[in-house]
Amino acid sequence: MLRIAVLGAGRISRIHAANVAANPQASLVLIADPWRDAVDELSAQWGCEGLYDYSAALLRDDVDAVIIGTATDTHVDLLLQAVTVGKAVLCEKPIDLDLAKARHAVAEVERLKGRVMLGFNRxxxxxxxxxxxxxxxxxxxxxxxxxxxxxxxxxxxxxxxxxxxxxxxxxxxxxxxxxxxxxxxxxxxxxxxxxxxxxxxxxxxxxxxxxxxxxxxxxxxxxxxxxxxxxxxxxxxxxxxxxxxxxxxxxxxxxxxxxxxxxxxxxxxxxxxxxxxxxYAGAYRNELTHFIEAVTADLPMPTTVRDGLxxxxxxxxxxxxxxxxxxxxxxxx
Ligand SMILES: NC(=O)c1ccc[n+]([C@@H]2O[C@H](COP(=O)([O-])OP(=O)(O)OC[C@H]3O[C@@H](n4cnc5c(N)ncnc54)[C@H](O)[C@@H]3O)[C@@H](O)[C@H]2O)c1
CATH class of the missing domain: 3.30.360.10 (Dihydrodipicolinate Reductase; domain 2)
Structure with missing residues (x-):
């Protein structure tokens, strides 16, 4: 059972939260986003905890993996924070809009041997x-x-x-x-x-x-x-x-x-x-299943930050x- 936190409470995070909640190999521990109303609504819907702070979510010992479904300009910061504290990550595309920043993030993820899958759901x-x-x-x-x-x-x-x-x-x-x-x-x-x-x-x-x-x-x-x-x-x-x-x-x-x-x-x-x-409803479900399998069986990530780059x-x-x-x-x- 992989214990997952969803970062973000917008359009794509709603899909990820629903898929995690429905997946028998995962448990949805929490949803985090500074957008309080959305967090309250989503966490009540799925019966999980709601936090208004991403960093607090990343520090939780009862979270093994995070899904980053936040706005694009927050991805690099969150994925590097997550990798640094040893969480596995499924990060939405794109890594960033800036190639140099994305390149730096990929180098850091590879240096830290981070377990990051990029969300090329298709x-x-x-x-x-x-x-x-x-x-x-x-x-x-x-x-x-x-x-x-x-x-x-x-x-x-x-x-x-x-x-x-x-x-x-x-x-x-x-x-x-x-x-x-x-x-x-x-x-x-x-x-x-x-x-x-x-x-x-x-x-x-x-x-x-x-x-x-x-x-x-x-x-x-x-x-x-x-x-x-x-x-x-x-x-x-x-x-x-x-x-x-x-x-x-x-x-x-x-x-x-x-x-x-x-x-x-x-x-x-x-x-x-x-x-x-x-x-692509089925694609998002399968993407999550592949992520869970890769993390729990310690397999290579099926899509990587290098693919994103x-x-x-x-x-x-x-x-x-x-x-x-x-x-x-x-x-x-
Ligand atoms: N793989 C796909 O098919 C697919 C589809 C849609 C979106 N996406 C990607 O998912 C990400 C989110 O897209 P969305 O459509 O769900 O957006 P959205 O606007 O619906 O949700 C974005 C979330 O990020 C939070 N957020 C926004 N700005 C922030 C900031 N400065 N600091 C902290 N939190 C902030 C918001 O509160 C919101 O919950 C984007 O990177 C987008 O490219 C991927």
Missing amino acids: RFDPDTLALRQAIDAGAIGAVRQVVITSRDNALAPRDYLRHSGGILRDMVIHDFDTARHLLGEEPTEVFVMASRLVDPWLAEIGDYDSVMVSLKTDSGKQCHINACREAVYGYDQRIEVSGASGVLFNDNQRATGVRTWTAAGTDTRAPLLDFFLER HALHLAECGLRSLASGTVVRVPAL
Whole structure:
């Protein structure tokens, strides 16, 4: 039984708290956040303790591991504090928006031999796990190209966008990680095109809402990521992996697979699952299970802070490509 504290009481921490409470291999000891109302509500919901101070939570002897689901600019400080006092950590992405700060944090975690998993939940989505297994089993031969479509259903509020770090570091960071995971090699070239097709206001904060990213590895494998902050038909998440002897498709998910044929139309189906909390509900559960297994069995972390650094590094190179309008060579980390 792993004794877990959830740091944060916002959107993502609510998911983690619910999953810890439901997991038979874990116990939810406490939830901590300076946002008192949210802590009171969540701790009452799950029958655990509520604290208004992260540091106090980290000093508790009855806590083995912490999940960091707080705002991005608090991650580095909290994860280094946690590692220093010997707690295992599941930290939300991104490590930080600043590459130099993230690089320093990763060096510290590795120096202290910290047990930190980075929350790239999509790797644990049942369909992505199946894609990786099929690739490993040789179902399509050597991978040649990966195509990722990643469109949010609706543009996030402006206040969120202002602090997000931009579409590449905030949203496409997941897809950079998926690209690395499915290509099985590090991308060494990046080219990005970006536009403001949803909301021209994004120019005021130097951000974009629609991007196309091309990645290439030294052996020539390619990945294309198309991402948009809005898709009026719903949350659009698809992956295609082509190889020497076939193609794997990971299509969108819906509440049911039923198709209706009437005079009004054929092949009418339930809408796409609404947003990331619904679409990736299973991924968050599996992510937690993998974390618990890695900590309790002392196995390597399935996703590491170094994975987080690689994804952030690709986002930075993507920004450089945008600024220069050229293909950017990805320097070694
Ligand atoms: N893996 C995923 O799919 C996924 C999805 C959503 C969010 N996230 C990540 O999770 C983190 C939290 O996102 P969210 O959507 O839950 O945000 P949120 O705003 O809903 O919650 C953030 C929490 O951090 C606390 N907080 C904010 N600023 C703070 C500060 N300066 N000091 C101390 N505490 C502070 C708030 O009280 C709040 O409880 C972000 O890093 C985000 O990138 C990951």
